[in-house]
Amino acid sequence: MKIKTVLSPNGHVHGGAKVPHRKNTSEFKTEIMPTPSTVTIPMQMHIGAPCEPTVKVGDKVKIGDIIGDSQAFVSAPVHASVSGTVKSIIDFPAQNGGYIKAVVIESDGQNEVSDSIIEKTVTSAADLVSAARESGLVGLGGAGFPTHIKLSPKSDVRLDTLIINAAECEPYITTDYRECMENSEDILGGIYLVKKHLSIKNVYIAIEDNKPLAIKLLAEKISAMRSEEGEPIRIVKLKSRYPQGAEKVLIQAVTKRKVPSGCLPADVGCIVMNVTSVALLHRFIKTGMPLVNKRITVDGSAINQPKNLLVPIGTSVSDIIEFCNGCKSIPGKIIMGGPMMGMAQPNLLPVIQKQNNAVLILNKADATKKEESACIRCGRCVSACPMNLMPTLIERLASINDVESLDRIGVTVCMECGCCAFNCPASRPLVQYMRNAKAVYRKGIKK
Amino acid sequence: MDNKLHVSSSPHLHSGASTTKIMLDVIIALIPAGIMSVVLFGFRSVAVIFTCVLSCILFEYGFQKISKKPTTVCNLSAVVTGLLLAYNLPVGIPLWMAVIGCAAAIIVVKQCFGGIGQNFANPAIVGRIVMLVSFSSAMSTFPPTVFMADAVTTATPMQLLANDQTPDVLSLLWGNHQGTLGETCAIALIIGGLYLIIKRVISPVIPVCFMGSVFVMALIKSGFDINFAVCQLLSGGLILGAFFMATDYTTSPINFKGKIVFALGCGIITACIRFWANLPEGVSYAILLMNITVPLIERITTPRPFGWEGIKK
Numbered sequence: 189m190k191i192k193t194v195l196s197p198n199g200h201v202h203g204g205a206k207v208p209h210r211k212n213t214s215e216f217k218t219e220i221m222p223t224p225s226t227v228t229i230p231m232q233m234h235i236g237a238p239c240e241p242t243v244k245v246g247d248k249v250k251i252g253d254i255i256g257d258s259q260a261f262v263s264a265p266v267h268a269s270v271s272g273t274v275k276s277i278i279d280f281p282a283q284n285g286g287y288i289k290a291v292v293i294e295s296d297g298q299n300e301v302s303d304s305i306i307e308k309t310v311t312s313a314a315d316l317v318s319a320a321r322e323s324g325l326v327g328l329g330g331a332g333f334p335t336h337i338k339l340s341p342k343s344d345v346r347l348d349t350l351i352i353n354a355a356e357c358e359p360y361i362t363t364d365y366r367e368c369m370e371n372s373e374d375i376l377g378g379i380y381l382v383k384k385h386l387s388i389k390n391v392y393i394a395i396e397d398n399k400p401l402a403i404k405l406l407a408e409k410i411s412a413m414r415s416e417e418g419e420p421i422r423i424v425k426l427k428s429r430y431p432q433g434a435e436k437v438l439i440q441a442v443t444k445r446k447v448p449s450g451c452l453p454a455d456v457g458c459i460v461m462n463v464t465s466v467a468l469l470h471r472f473i474k475t476g477m478p479l480v481n482k483r484i485t486v487d488g489s490a491i492n493q494p495k496n497l498l499v500p501i502g503t504s505v506s507d508i509i510e511f512c513n514g515c516k517s518i519p520g521k522i523i524m525g526g527p528m529m530g531m532a533q534p535n536l537l538p539v540i541q542k543q544n545n546a547v548l549i550l551n552k553a554d555a556t557k558k559e560e561s562a563c564i565r566c567g568r569c570v571s572a573c574p575m576n577l578m579p580t581l582i583e584r585l586a587s588i589n590d591v592e593s594l595d596r597i598g599v600t601v602c603m604e605c606g607c608c609a610f611n612c613p614a615s616r617p618l619v620q621y622m623r624n625a626k627a628v629y630r631k632g633i634k635k
Numbered sequence: 636m637d638n639k640l641h642v643s644s645s646p647h648l649h650s651g652a653s654t655t656k657i658m659l660d661v662i663i664a665l666i667p668a669g670i671m672s673v674v675l676f677g678f679r680s681v682a683v684i685f686t687c688v689l690s691c692i693l694f695e696y697g698f699q700k701i702s703k704k705p706t707t708v709c710n711l712s713a714v715v716t717g718l719l720l721a722y723n724l725p726v727g728i729p730l731w732m733a734v735i736g737c738a739a740a741i742i743v744v745k746q747c748f749g750g751i752g753q754n755f756a757n758p759a760i761v762g763r764i765v766m767l768v769s770f771s772s773a774m775s776t777f778p779p780t781v782f783m784a785d786a787v788t789t790a791t792p793m794q795l796l797a798n799d800q801t802p803d804v805l806s807l808l809w810g811n812h813q814g815t816l817g818e819t820c821a822i823a824l825i826i827g828g829l830y831l832i833i834k835r836v837i838s839p840v841i842p843v844c845f846m847g848s849v850f851v852m853a854l855i856k857s858g859f860d861i862n863f864a865v866c867q868l869l870s871g872g873l874i875l876g877a878f879f880m881a882t883d884y885t886t887s888p889i890n891f892k893g894k895i896v897f898a899l900g901c902g903i904i905t906a907c908i909r910f911w912a913n914l915p916e917g918v919s920y921a922i923l924l925m926n927i928t929v930p931l932i933e934r935i936t937t938p939r940p941f942g943w944e945g946i947k948k
Contacts, residue, residue, distance in 0.1 A: 202941075205650070206650075207648060208648070359648065436941060436942065446941070446942055446944065447942055448942045448943075448944070449940065449941070449942035449943050450942075451942070518638060519640065520640065520641055521640055521641045521642075521643075521647065522640055523647055527645075527646060527647040527648040528645060528646040528647075528648060529645050529646070530645060530647065531645070532640070532641065532642045532643055532644075532645070532647065533640065533642070534640055534642050535640065548647075550647070554647075555640075555641040555647075556641065557641075557643060557649070558649065558653070561654060561707070561710070562707075562750060562751050562752045562753070563752045564654055564657075564712075564751055564752045564884050564885060565752055565884045565885045565889055566657065566884045566889075567884065567888075567889030567890065568652070570889050570890050570938075571838075571891070574941065575940055575941040575942075576938045576939060576940050576941050577938075577940055578889065578890065578937065578938070580889065581889075581933075581937075596937075597937055597940070598939075598940030598943060601940040601941055601942065601943070604645070606645050606646030606648075609644075609645075609646050609649075610646050610648060610649060610650050611650050611652060612649075612652070613652040613653050613654050613656070613657055614653075614654055615649065615653070617643070617644050619644050619645055619646065620643075620644035623644070
């Protein structure tokens with residue numbers, strides 16, 4: 189039986205931006221990168237409390253051994269991604285500024301797997317949640333929200349909808365697409381696990397219409413599995429428009445529900461999981477191997493060989509560039525993540541973290557931004573804002589410290605998607621201004 | 636070799652839009668009306684347009700040099716102001732008067748209030764109003780078009796309508812009637828306006844609501860005389876004003892609802908001036924009045940942020 193493709197009820201997001209796709213690496217099969225000589229594993233690769241190292245310098249570790257953990261509820265354990273010796277525990281520059289503790293492991297090249305890696309049995313929702321925590325899984329789409337928390341909503345919340353986010357609306361990035369193409373069984377396996385144990389009624393796989401092959405493949409797999417399971421999984425084909433994959437935008441596009449400001453998706457009965465996250469959850473239960481490898485897209489105008497790579501967590505950007513045959517021109521900008529929301533890095537030191545999904549190496553020409561000029565009040569930032577804000581007004585209010593008005597027009601609703609700055613004819617760095625406005629607001633509210 | 640990496644805030648991509656490109660689109664959209672002005676009024680219209688554009692550029696450049704501000708002539712906004720002002724003048728206007736109008740537009744309204752993006756009113760409109768008040772006879776002497784018999788000195792369509800006569804719709808459409816340089820040929824203006832809408836330089840909200848409200852008011856005033864309402868729509872500066880002047884970014888609201896309120900206000904004031912005041916034409920005054928209310932309109936039409944339904948703020 190053929191699975192119907194449900195078109196998004198809203199068609200497209202309010203506003204948003206027509207960004208170039210640049211999915212150059214979409215048909216590049218994932219290559220497994222050889223183990224680097226050392227990996228540096230930060231103790232915080234998630235939203236929540238940082239972990240404390242549970243190993244000492246000189247300890248021998250194997251792949252999958254826990255090397256960092258925390259007692260805090262909102263946190264996720266960190267595992268060794270290579271086998272070898274703990275060389276040092278250092279303060280490491282974080283991708284968003286500041287410093288975090290990190291464990292440096294020197295690989296012994298043996299890639300020995302920890303004895304704790306065994307198949308898990310899950311018979312209840314509680315089992316699923318504890319397995320999710322053990323796996324160290326966090327939201328792999330970029331936010332890094334610990335999965336076990338997502339799977340254990342408050343008791344008064346009734347979940348009825350699971351949305352699998354495969355929209356991948358950021359330019360360049362093709363890791364979720366590759367997950368769909370290479371691991372569709374794990375995706376469906378993960379979906380059935382979550383669906384069964386959290387007794388969810390509706391499951392949607394939300395995917396942009398610029399990935400027809402993935403849509404076709406998933407639809408085939410779903411129809412093959414259909415007879416065994418009850419309610420079918422529906423595929424929601426979304427119009428390609430940035431930021432279609434942003435959680436609140438996605439929930440609205442798929443279910444017409446609006447997540448109230450300051451609330452979580454669970455408050456409208458939804459749970460949104462990244463497609464790679466849900467597949468990894470299934471893999472962990474099947475094999476016991478926690479989140480130690482991550483697929484990343486390496487692309488950009490300066491890299492010699494764009495690739496999709498499976499790398500151990502903690503692999504440095506310089507090792508990755510070397511494996512991709514170096515750069516064809518002097519790099520002007522290194523971005524961890526996509527070009528719309530990724531963080532520009534000051535050097536080649538950063539390492540791949542759980543929530544990273546791309547490394548972009550741009551040449552000098554792509555790296556330089558046009559100088560900003562005066563705002564002409566064209567209103568493109570206003571019509572582009574998926575959150576219905578007025579970025580140019582927020583910028584002005586922040587410059588005069590008008591905290592009361594900033595509160596009134598909702599500065600905190602901004603998710604920094606970058607549509608405003610992308611569309612600004614005066615090339616104003618509006619995301620930067622929005623961040624500044626939030627800081628002004630927070631400072632003003634405290635007083 | 637410079638091996639330093641750029642570090643800047645996301646996003647790291649840009650649509651390529653720029654102020655200069657937008658202004659260039661506006662200039663392109665104004666070309667058909669310019670060509671028609673030469674066809675209808677002869678080569679003196681070139682002299683008027685050239686004088687206005689050049690003096691706007693020079694005033695902007697000169698002011699920014701003297702006040703030691705960065706020069707922004709390259710963004711072409713002064714050219715747009717010059718063109719719009721020229722289109723609002725009769726072909727026989729003495730050129731020195733046009734220069735004074737440009738000075739009022741660029742120096743007083745635009746630069747003294749902080750340059751592009753900061754002016755409280757549309758510079759071209761204020762320039763025109765200053766001239767209308769200062770040189771009222773030169774500003775309201777409209778020579779006939781080259782296609783009219785010399786002996787015939789008729790009134791402008793606006794004056795005809797004010798005296799309960801109806802002009803010929805066909806001549807209104809292609810512009811064979813008296814009026815300012817750029818306002819007579821409705822077809823050329825509509826082509827330019829559609830170009831701007833298709834290129835997404837302007838949203839259709841303001842022109843549609845502006846002209847629509849004038850049309851409806853005219854229908855009501857005339858007891859549903861379609862011919863009268865169509866003539867109201869096609870004559871005077873309404874089309875030029877609705878597509879090119881009321882849509883000025885700086886002096887119109889930036890949010891959707893605000894645009895509607897603003898345009899309805901423009902339309903209602905225009906109709907009131909035309910039908911009940913002592914002036915035959917009111918587009919400029921209507922737009923100027925609404926320009927001043929923009930901050931207030933924006934305050935009451937601020938959009939509700941996503942997810943704020945039912946939250947009181």
